[in-house]
Amino acid sequence: MTLLDVRDLSVTFWSGTQPSPVVTDVSLSIGEGEIVGLVGESGSGKSVTGLALMGLHDPRVTEIRGSAVLDGRQLVGMPERGLRKLRGSSISMIFQEPMTALDPVDTIGSQLTETIRTHLRLPHAAARDRAVELLERVGIGDAERRFSAYPFQLSGGMRQRVVFALALACRPRLVIADEPTTAVDVTIQAQLLRLLTDLTEEVGTAVLLITHDLGVVAEVCQRMYTMYGGRVVESGSVDSVLEVPKHPYTAGLLGSIPRAGGEGQRLATIPGRVPRPGSIHEGCIFEPRCAFSLPECAVGEIPLEPMGDGAVRCIRASELTLAGAL
């Protein structure tokens, strides 16, 4: 069952009369309870896509086109009043930096009960019990006492656990997790990733995991989308993309990841730079940096063609043999 169906989602920021298209024709789908990765470098448009689904862009300077249907409800163009009802209860978000995601002058317990009471209309005592239960569930020891702790009194890993608890407090259908483990140590990351997979399985929540880390994607996601220059350039099951990437950009990302045992060897790099968000380019947007580009790559619009168990936006996809993860 498809939970979220995004079709040709485009996000354009306007500054004065100058439009800058940051996300162009992104289509993606997430099944119920599925964990899907959205991968790309900074500036690829992955966070902007996530924020657009939450309806968190400033409507005065942002133009959103296309469609995003969550559970039969169209998110694009939904009035703020409707979105407010959905946020927290049907769709919620986990941000990278737990210190800025939490209110610094409010206890974590009160932040949790506020969320629970807003959406579930529980009496105060019941909401409090539920909050303590949630804190215990996300692995915060001594939850009764920590209930009245302020965010600054917790470690980074603990704070992110609280953010997880907030995001999952009302058992949403979909969680958009934007780099949820980027700010923490690798040992804490392992704890948080396990918690995320356990919790979402328990609640049946689907996750759109936005990250630049293909290792994290490999560990928790079933399917993935690679974004570059505001477009999806490749999609497919994580296993097939990592084994045999079809787009030179995905292959480039894989090649640039350092690994144990590489001793003294140079890492593969992708020459050039990520295009500025909003820049307009004829032909394939990766063409200027691509090692396999042909003159044909620089003309027209390159379509996203179905291939294997996914799709790829490259005219040479069927003839190229690119190096995978192993």
Place this chain on the structure above:
Amino acid sequence: MTAAQLVSLEGVSVSFRVGWKRRVAAVNEVSVELRKGEIFGLIGESGSGKSTLARALVGLVPISAGRVSWADGRTVTPEARSRTTATQTRSQMVFQDPHSALDPRRTILQSVREPLDVQGGVPHAERSARALEKLELVGLTAEQGRRYPHQLSGGQKQRANIARALVTDPELLICDESVAALDVALQAEILNLIQDLRDRLGVTVLFISHDLSVVAHIATRIGVMYLGEVVEVGTAAELAARPLHPYTEALLSAQPMPVPSWAQPRDRIVLSGDIPSPISPPSGCRFHTRCQYAVEGCSIVHPERDSRDGDRSVACIRADELVLSGVPVTILRPRIEEVR
């Protein structure tokens, strides 16, 4: 001290005052040596004392016990804290955030030249020439040197930071999380650059990172720190393939691997809880509270780091009996192909 060593630390501790009369040992009796021309990787969670150790090495924080001896005979002890220009110019640091490490109101060239301006003794024209030379060395042009930090990308700014660190021709380059803030493609470029610089200039590099795959890729030898102590030292390949300390094993195991599910290592070790507070460290082995192999003796005996075969050392009373697993061979396989 042997000829191949650049600097050696013997029982170095760094402690800070916390509140009234209490002290916290951020670094506790650490002994390691850096060999000339090697890339020594220092790894550990935040709060393990990696950065403090590096700062003690360059003289940015005073040491409270032990001795730092340099190859040329200079020594630093708690009594004689060397703050001479020699110490400061012979080791230089590259910091994590390329943006905040550069003065936004100076051009790149001015920033790169600044250490020479401070050092003095050389005419202005020559200082500029040397700075330009270092800019070119890291792959920046003279034209880019005339720009301001905001006009450069993150990767270019980090190159400028490296150029500035190199301008005094240091013997030791300390990279403190120097690639942590960069995207993976840029990170690869900077890692390649650091490797090239080591090869071309023969500079010794102390490479600090929380990312084990980055350290295991670039370093010749690796030191693993936990709560202010170095618990294991070994060559990068050995340490990744066959860790001797349970903490090293846990770090290796926690590292997410970008490989298909069938190649994923099974039975991940997930350490519980956070790193304990260094104000009241656990008794005995500091890792025993999170160690899955801990036995009774671990909370009593503080293990010393002993040498092992193959240029390794480990601080664990059970090191001889434990068989720990490293990164699977399938994943270890080095990557050779270049995208371009």
